[in-house]
Structures are given as structure tokens and as C-alpha cells.
Amino acid sequence: MTQSKNKKIKYTAFMVSSIDGLIARDSGSGIDWTSKEDSDFYHDKIKNMDVVVVGSNTYKVASGRSWKNAVVLTTKVKLPKKEGKIVFLNPDKTDLKKFLQIKKYKKVAIIGGGKVYNFCLKNKMIDELYLTIEPYVFTKGISMFSGNEFNKYRFELKSVKKLNRNTLLLHYNNLSVS
Amino acid sequence: MTQSKNKKIKYTAFMVSSIDGLIARDSGSGIDWTSKEDSDFYHDKIKNMDVVVVGSNTYKVASGRSWKNAVVLTTKVKLPKKEGKIVFLNPDKTDLKKFLQIKKYKKVAIIGGGKVYNFCLKNKMIDELYLTIEPYVFTKGISMFSGNEFNKYRFELKSVKKLNRNTLLLHYNNLSVS
Numbered sequence: 001m002t003q004s005k006n007k008k009i010k011y012t013a014f015m016v017s018s019i020d021g022l023i024a025r026d027s028g029s030g031i032d033w034t035s036k037e038d039s040d041f042y043h044d045k046i047k048n049m050d051v052v053v054v055g056s057n058t059y060k061v062a063s064g065r066s067w068k069n070a071v072v073l074t075t076k077v078k079l080p081k082k083e084g085k086i087v088f089l090n091p092d093k094t095d096l097k098k099f100l101q102i103k104k105y106k107k108v109a110i111i112g113g114g115k116v117y118n119f120c121l122k123n124k125m126i127d128e129l130y131l132t133i134e135p136y137v138f139t140k141g142i143s144m145f146s147g148n149e150f151n152k153y154r155f156e157l158k159s160v161k162k163l164n165r166n167t168l169l170l171h172y173n174n175l176s177v178s
Numbered sequence: 179m180t181q182s183k184n185k186k187i188k189y190t191a192f193m194v195s196s197i198d199g200l201i202a203r204d205s206g207s208g209i210d211w212t213s214k215e216d217s218d219f220y221h222d223k224i225k226n227m228d229v230v231v232v233g234s235n236t237y238k239v240a241s242g243r244s245w246k247n248a249v250v251l252t253t254k255v256k257l258p259k260k261e262g263k264i265v266f267l268n269p270d271k272t273d274l275k276k277f278l279q280i281k282k283y284k285k286v287a288i289i290g291g292g293k294v295y296n297f298c299l300k301n302k303m304i305d306e307l308y309l310t311i312e313p314y315v316f317t318k319g320i321s322m323f324s325g326n327e328f329n330k331y332r333f334e335l336k337s338v339k340k341l342n343r344n345t346l347l348l349h350y351n352n353l354s355v356s
Contacts, residue, residue, distance in 0.1 A: 019309065019333060020322040021199015118317055131197065135333040139296055139325025144198040147317025155197060155313040157344040166335040
């Protein structure tokens with residue numbers, strides 16, 4: 001029992017959004033609007049994660065300095081392709097969950113963007129979620145989860161913290177996975 | 179000075195969303211997924227407001243029991259049309275701000291949906307915002323603000339409160355209006 005529990009991967013999503021739940025202006029834009037405190041929190045957490053899972057657009061604009069390993073999800077490869085600490089993987093061709101298990105990763109960070117968050121949520125690969133809310137309203141942009149159908153995933157609020165005067169950090173557990 | 183200050187209307191938006199910033203499944207759906215505590219908070223606040231501004235879709239699914247007066251925004255009338263405590267008004271034909279001033283309303287509640295929130299934000303008719311976040315992820319649905327272009331409105335976090343174990347109430351001031 002303990003052994004099988006120890007083998008289980010823990011998936012943690014890290015997100016930062018506007019008040020209206022948008023994570024970027026468009027798929028090519030970076031996160032120059034987020035606070036230093038969020039960036040500090042993110043890098044501090046990520047350096048303890050075994051691997052990050054990231055989409056190819058987010059990969060292009062993200063800083064990889066705190067990553068031990070990364071899996072970049074892309075449709076541009078058939079077989080997983082390794083380049084240093086980065087593996088490019090096509091989730092339509094290779095089972096991502098199995099890949100992570102074979103690599104014996106325990107702590108997996110899901111860092112976006114919207115399509116990757118949605119893919120992982122759908123495939124029970126988000127156990128917990130850290131959401132930083134920055135004090136902006138964008139009115140149009142990339143949604144947190146780029147879903148193509150309505151769902152109702154239940155979460156449990158674990159904690160709320162102020163990262164600075166105007167920035168909040170929410171921590172949720174996903175109750176839709178067991 | 180005091181006189182002109184007293185004349186100023188205060189616009190307060192009330193919103194309830196999922197963790198991913200969605201306010202409804204579609205434009206015709208109600209808010210059966212929100213908590214009793216949010217409903218209590220909303221009705222308690224609304225009964226002290228002079229008038230609510232609401233879109234025609236939200237009007238159809240909302241409970242009006244706490245409204246003193248209401249302005250329903252619709253494209254289906256040319257001139258404002260009064261029915262009891264409700265006025266149907268076409269914001270393309272009638273200046274909403276002037277209408278509210280003439281009526282001498284001081285405390286105006288903006289209660290959605292997404293198009294109305296966006297219209298009011300654009301027209302400097304949101305001074306403060308109460309956002310309740312319920313513990314769900316929907317992945318697809320109606321966005322808080324149905325904007326057709328990216329903007330960056332700055333807000334200031336006034337307070338955070340837990341309405342129940344899993345539901346948060348955020349209170350923001352809009353810094354983009356003066």
C-alpha cells in the first residue's frame with residue numbers, strides 16, 4: 001500500500017491570471033504584467049519539482065531557469081525527442097502519463113498555457129492548483145482552460161494568501177480526481 | 179464641491195464566477211451552481227442599491243426580489259419603456275449615464291452578464307467590483323467581460339473574505355476611472 005502510494009505522481013498546476021480569468025493577451029505573448037512576488041513564488045516552487053509540462057507556445061516565452069527537466073507538448077514530433085533537459089513530446093502519439101511514470105518523476109508541474117491546462121485537467125493530471133490573481137481586467141485574451149465543452153470540476157480551497165498589496169495566491173485541491 | 183461630489187453616481191459591479199473566470203454555461207443558463215452564502219451577500223447588498231443595471235438574458239434568469247428599480251439593457255426598444263419598477267432601455271439609442279443621472283440614482287448595481295459588464299467597464303461605469311469565486315472549473319462558458327479587444331484596466335484589492343469553506347469574495351476598486 002505504502003509502496004504504491006509512494007509511486008503515485010503528484011500533478012501541480014501553476015497559473016497566473018487577470019481578475020477575469022485570462023492568462024495572456026494572445027498565444028505568443030509573455031507574462032510581463034505579473035508581479036515580482038508571483039515570479040519569486042513560482043521559481044521557488046518549480047526548483048523543487050522533478051519536471052515541468054509546458055505547451056510549445058508557453059515554452060517559447062517562459063524562463064526555464066528553475067526547471068530540472070521539461071516536457072514540451074508539441075504536434076511537431078512523432079517520437080519523443082530529447083535536447084538536453086528538454087523532451088519534445090507529441091501527446092497524440094506518446095502516452096504522457098506513462099512517459100512520466102517510466103521516467104520515475106514524482107512531482108510534476110503543469111505550467112500552461114490554456115490548452116495544456118485543459119488537456120491535463122481532462123486526463124486527471126491536475127491534483128492541485130496554485131492560482132495567482134493579478135489586479136487587472138483584460139476583457140479579452142487566452143482563457144485559463146481552453147476547453148471546447150462545458151464541464152463542472154469541483155475543487156476545494158486549501159488556502160488564500162496575499163503575495164503583495166494587490167496580488168492574491170489561491171491554492172486548490174481538485175476533488176474530481178481521486 | 180461637496181454638492182458636486184454628492185451628485186456623483188457610484189457604480190458597483192457584482193459578479194460570481196468559477197475559478198477560471200466564467201460566469202455561466204451559456205447566455206440562457208442560470209446560476210444554480212452558486213452558494214447560499216453568495217446569494218445572501220448579493221441580496222443583502224442589492225436591497226440598499228437604488229437601481230440595478232442588467233442585460234436582457236441575465237434579466238430572464240435573475241431573481242428581482244431585492245431590486246428597488248431596474249434598467250434592463252435591450253436592443254428591442256427604441257425609447258425607454260417602463261413596466262412597474264423595470265425600465266427597458268436601448269443603450270445605442272438612449273444615454274444610460276444621463277438616464278441614471280436624471281433619475282437621481284446614487285448607488286447603481288451592475289449585475290451582468292458579460293456584455294453588460296464589458297459595456298459598463300468601457301464607459302467608466304464600474305467604480306468597484308465584488309467578485310465571488312466558487313470552487314469550480316468550467317473550462318468553457320461565458321466570460322466575465324465579453325470584450326472584443328484586449329485592454330489592461332488596473333484595479334486595487336480592497337479586501338478578501340471567505341464566504342464559506344470554499345468560496346471567496348474579492349473586493350476591488352477600479353483605478354482606471356478617477
